[in-house]
Amino acid sequence: MKHTLAFLAAALIATALPAQADDTLDVVAQFEIQSPEPSTTGYIFTRMGITETLTHADPQGVLTPGLATDWTADGDGLSWTFTLRDGVRFHDGTAMTAEAVAAALDIARTKPGPLAKTPITAIKAMDGAVVITLSDPFAALPAYLAHFSAQILAPAAYGAEDAGVTVIGTGPYKITDLAPPLSLKAEAFDGYWGPAPHVPNVRYSAVSRVETRALMAESGDADFVFGLDPASVARLGLSDAVTVHSVAIPRVLLIKVNADHPALSEPEARRALSLAIDREGIARAVLRYPEGATQLFPPSVGAWHNDSLVPLAHDPGKAKELLQGLGWTMGGDGILTRNGERFALTLTTYPDRPELPLVAAVLEQQFRAIGAELTINTTNSSEISAGHADGSLDLGLIARNFGLIPNPVGTILSDYAPTGDWGAMGWQNDEITDLARSVGRGDGGAPARARITEILQTELPIIPIAWYRQTLAVAKGVEGAVIDPWERTFGLPELRLSQ
Amino acid sequence: MNTLVTRGIQALMVAVLIGAATFAMMRALPGDAAYRIAAGRYGYDNVDTAAADAVRDELGLDGPALPALLHWLGDLLRLDFGNSLVSGQPVIAEIGHQLGASLSLAAVAVVLSLIMGPPLGILAGLRPGGLLDRGLLVVSTGLKAVPQFLMALILILILSVQFRLLPAAGYGAARHFILPALALALGLAAVNARIARDAMARIGAMPFYSFAQWKGLSRRQALLHHGLRNVSVPLLTYLGLQFVTLVEGVVVVEAIFGWPGIGHALVHAIFSRDVPMVQGTALCLGLGFVLINTAIDLLTARIDPRRAA
Numbered sequence: 109m110k111h112t113l114a115f116l117a118a119a120l121i122a123t124a125l126p127a128q129a130d131d132t133l134d135v136v137a138q139f140e141i142q143s144p145e146p147s148t149t150g151y152i153f154t155r156m157g158i159t160e161t162l163t164h165a166d167p168q169g170v171l172t173p174g175l176a177t178d179w180t181a182d183g184d185g186l187s188w189t190f191t192l193r194d195g196v197r198f199h200d201g202t203a204m205t206a207e208a209v210a211a212a213l214d215i216a217r218t219k220p221g222p223l224a225k226t227p228i229t230a231i232k233a234m235d236g237a238v239v240i241t242l243s244d245p246f247a248a249l250p251a252y253l254a255h256f257s258a259q260i261l262a263p264a265a266y267g268a269e270d271a272g273v274t275v276i277g278t279g280p281y282k283i284t285d286l287a288p289p290l291s292l293k294a295e296a297f298d299g300y301w302g303p304a305p306h307v308p309n310v311r312y313s314a315v316s317r318v319e320t321r322a323l324m325a326e327s328g329d330a331d332f333v334f335g336l337d338p339a340s341v342a343r344l345g346l347s348d349a350v351t352v353h354s355v356a357i358p359r360v361l362l363i364k365v366n367a368d369h370p371a372l373s374e375p376e377a378r379r380a381l382s383l384a385i386d387r388e389g390i391a392r393a394v395l396r397y398p399e400g401a402t403q404l405f406p407p408s409v410g411a412w413h414n415d416s417l418v419p420l421a422h423d424p425g426k427a428k429e430l431l432q433g434l435g436w437t438m439g440g441d442g443i444l445t446r447n448g449e450r451f452a453l454t455l456t457t458y459p460d461r462p463e464l465p466l467v468a469a470v471l472e473q474q475f476r477a478i479g480a481e482l483t484i485n486t487t488n489s490s491e492i493s494a495g496h497a498d499g500s501l502d503l504g505l506i507a508r509n510f511g512l513i514p515n516p517v518g519t520i521l522s523d524y525a526p527t528g529d530w531g532a533m534g535w536q537n538d539e540i541t542d543l544a545r546s547v548g549r550g551d552g553g554a555p556a557r558a559r560i561t562e563i564l565q566t567e568l569p570i571i572p573i574a575w576y577r578q579t580l581a582v583a584k585g586v587e588g589a590v591i592d593p594w595e596r597t598f599g600l601p602e603l604r605l606s607q
Numbered sequence: 608m609n610t611l612v613t614r615g616i617q618a619l620m621v622a623v624l625i626g627a628a629t630f631a632m633m634r635a636l637p638g639d640a641a642y643r644i645a646a647g648r649y650g651y652d653n654v655d656t657a658a659a660d661a662v663r664d665e666l667g668l669d670g671p672a673l674p675a676l677l678h679w680l681g682d683l684l685r686l687d688f689g690n691s692l693v694s695g696q697p698v699i700a701e702i703g704h705q706l707g708a709s710l711s712l713a714a715v716a717v718v719l720s721l722i723m724g725p726p727l728g729i730l731a732g733l734r735p736g737g738l739l740d741r742g743l744l745v746v747s748t749g750l751k752a753v754p755q756f757l758m759a760l761i762l763i764l765i766l767s768v769q770f771r772l773l774p775a776a777g778y779g780a781a782r783h784f785i786l787p788a789l790a791l792a793l794g795l796a797a798v799n800a801r802i803a804r805d806a807m808a809r810i811g812a813m814p815f816y817s818f819a820q821w822k823g824l825s826r827r828q829a830l831l832h833h834g835l836r837n838v839s840v841p842l843l844t845y846l847g848l849q850f851v852t853l854v855e856g857v858v859v860v861e862a863i864f865g866w867p868g869i870g871h872a873l874v875h876a877i878f879s880r881d882v883p884m885v886q887g888t889a890l891c892l893g894l895g896f897v898l899i900n901t902a903i904d905l906l907t908a909r910i911d912p913r914r915a916a
Contacts, residue, residue, distance in 0.1 A: 142694040148648045220658035290867040315865035323775040327767035460651050489651035490642035497656045509652045529655035
C-alpha cells in the first residue's frame with residue numbers, strides 16, 4: 109500500500125514538473141472556436157494572424173494596406189478598385205489571384221455580417237485587382253473590408269453551400285491542428301509575403317471562465333492572456349510574473365432605451381434616468397476604471413469624441429425635478445406614478461460579459477433613488493435584438509462595439525440611421541440619418557460627426573455609462589505586446605520570446 | 608443473456624424518451640430559437656434580426672413540431688444524429704471528440720478516487736471507532752461538503768499558483784489531467800471511502816469473518832480472501848450511481864479547467880438552442896448510464912453468484 113502511494117506521488121510530481129521553456133507561445137482568450145467558418149469563427153483566425161483582410165487598421169483607426177496595397181474610388185464613387193499585393197500565397201501553396209479574392213468576398217457578403225449591409229452590387233476580378241461596384245457612393249467601404257468576415261480564404265477553403273470547411277488563409281501563421289471548440293495550433297508559414305514572425309509556434313486555447321484565465325496567467329501556464337476581469341487585473345498587477353496591459357477601446361457600456369415606451373418617450377425622462385446614474389461610482393467600484401463616460405465616444409476615438417459637449421453628469425435632485433415637470437408624482441411606496449401608471453421598467457441584459465449583471469444591480473439602486481422601479485432580466489444576448497424587433501424591450505444594458513469595422517460610422521449607420529437592433533429604438537431623427545449617410549458616403553466631415561454626437565447627447569436615444577478598456581496579461585519573457593483597440597489582431601507576429 | 612435483452616429494450620426506451628423529452632423541453636423554452644441560434648453563431652456583437660431571419664430560413668424553424676420529432680427519430684434509427692445548428696458540423700463528430708475528452712477525464716477521476724477512497728475506508732472499517740475511522744469521517748464529510756467549483760479553485764490556487772507544480776487549466780498533455788481529475792476524485796473518494804468503511808465494518812462483524820480468523824488465517828489472508836470480495840459488491844453498485852454525480856461534476860469542472868468535454872458542450876448547446884446537439888449529448892449520457900449499470904450488474908453477478916440465481 110505504502111509503495112503504491114509513494115509511487116503515485118512520485119508519478120504525479122514527475123508529470124507535474126512545469127514544461128521546459130519552449131518555442132510555443134500560448135494564447136488564451138474567452139472566444140470559442142465553432143468551426144472553420146469565417147463568418148462565425150473568423151475573428152479568431154484574423155486575431156491569431158492566420159487569415160488576413162484586404163485592408164488593415166492602425167491603433168488610430170487609419171486604414172493601412174493589407175492584402176490590397178492601395179484602393180481608389182472613381183469620380184462618382186460608385187466603383188472602387190483594390191490593387192492586390194503581388195506574390196501572396198495561400199497556406200496550401202496556391203497563389204492569391206484576383207479571382208480567388210473576388211470569390212471570397214462574394215461568399216462573405218451573402219452571409220450575415222457588416223458586408224451584407226453595404227450597397228455592393230458586384231465584385232469583379234481584374235488584372236491584379238478587384239473592382240467593387242456600388243449602388244450608392246460609400247466612402248467607408250475600405251473599412252468594411254477590414255472586418256473579419258471579409259477575410260480572404262483560398263477557393264478550396266469552402267465546401268457545399270459556401271460553408272467554410274478548412275482554413276486556408278494568407279497570414280503569417282498556418283493552422284496545423286484545429287480542434288473546436290477549445291483549441292488550435294499554428295506554425296509560422298514560410299511562404300508568407302511579409303516579414304516572418306519571431307515566434308515559430310503559437311497555440312490558442314479558449315477558456316470561458318475569466319477566473320481560470322487569470323489563474324493561468326498567474327501560474328505561468330499561458331503567455332498571452334486576453335480579457336481579464338477587474339478584480340484579476342488588480343491582483344495580477346502585483347505579480348512579478350506578468351505585465352498587465354489595458355487600453356481604452358471603442359466599446360461602450362450603455363443603456364438602449366425604448367423611446368416608444370410611454371414613460372420614456374420624452375427626452376426629459378431619458379435625461380432624468382441619465383442624471384440618476386453615478387457613472388464615476390460604477391466605473392470605480394464595479395469596473396475599476398479611472399472614469400465613467402461623459403459622452404458616447406471615448407477620447408481615444410479622436411474623430412468622434414466631441415470636446416464641446418456638456419458632459420453627462422450625476423444629479424439625482426435634478427432628475428427628480430425633471431420627472432416632476434413631466435407630471436410624475438411620488439407614490440407611497442417610493443415609486444413615481446402618473447395617471448395611475450407606475451414608473452416601472454424592465455432592464456434586459458446578458459451574462460456573456462460578466463460585468464453587465466453587476467452594473468444592472470447597481471442601476472436598480474440608483475434608479476430607485478429617483479423613484480423609478482427596475483426589474484432586471486438577465487438572459488440570452490439575442491433577447492435585446494428580439495425585444496427590439498417585437499417592441500417588448502423597455503431598457504437594455506449592453507456593451508456596444510463601435511469598432512466592428514475600424515470606423516465607428518459603420519455602427520452609427522446600423523444603429524442610428526434610423527434605428528438598429530443594438531441602437532436607437534422607437535426614436536427617429538431625420539437629421540442624424542442624413543448626417544450619418546453623408547459621413548458614410550464620404551462628403552460629411554468633422555462638422556457632421558460633431559452634430560451627430562451632439563444630437564445623441566441631447567436626445568439620449570441610448571444612455572452611455574462607461575467606456576470599455578481591453579485588458580491583457582503577458583508573461584514577463586514575452587516582448588512587444590500591444591493591444592489593438594479595434595480588436596482585430598493579437599499582434600502575434602511582432603512578439604518575441606526573450607530567453 | 609436475459610439481462611442483456613432486458614437492458615437492450617431499456618436502452619431503446621431510454622433513447623426514445625430522452626429524444627422526445629429533450630425535444631419537448633427545448634421547444635417549450637421561452638424565447639425565439641432563431642435568435643438564440645444566431646446569438647450562438649455570430650456572438651452578441653453581430654446578432655440581429657437579419658441574422659436571426661437568415662437562420663430561420665436556412666433551418667426551416669417555422670415548421671410544426673411533430674414531423675420534426677418524427678424526422679429526428681427516423682434519422683436516429685439510421686444512426687444519423689444530424690448537424691449542429693450552431694457550428695454546422697455533424698453532431699456525431701462533435702460528440703465523438705467531446706465524449707472522448709469527458710470519458711478520459713471521468714475514467715482518471717474514478718481510478719484516482721478508487722485508489723484514495725476504498726483502501727482508506729477498508730482500513731478504517733477493520734477497526735471501527737479507531738483513530739483512522741474517526742479521522743476519515745471528518746475528512747470525508749469535509750471533502751464532500753466542498754462544492755466542486757470551490758474545490759477546483761482551491762486546487763488551482765495551491766498546486767498551480769502557489770507551488771507552480773501543475774498547469775492551472777488546459778487540455779492535451781497528461782499533466783493537464785491531474786487537477787480536474789483530482790477535483791472530481793476527492794468528492795467521489797469521500798463517499799467511496801464511507802461505503803467501503805461501512806461494508807468492511809459490517810462484514811468484519813459477521814460470524815464467517817471471525818471464523819476465518821479463528822481457523823488460523825492471518826488478518827491479511829482473511830481480508831484478501833474473504834473481505835475484499837464482499838466489500839466490492841456494495842462498492843461497485845454504488846460506483847454505478849456515482850456516474851450521476853460524475854456527470855454533474857464534469858459539467859462544472861470542465862467549465863473551470865477549459866476542458867473540451869460533453870458537459871461543456873451540453874451547456875453551450877442548451878444556451879444556444881442547438882436541439883440536435885442537446886438530443887445527441889443527452890442521448891449519449893442516458894445510454895452511458897444504461898451501459899454502465901448493465902456492466903455493473905454483470906460484474907456483481909460474477910462476484911456474487913448468489914445474486915444471479
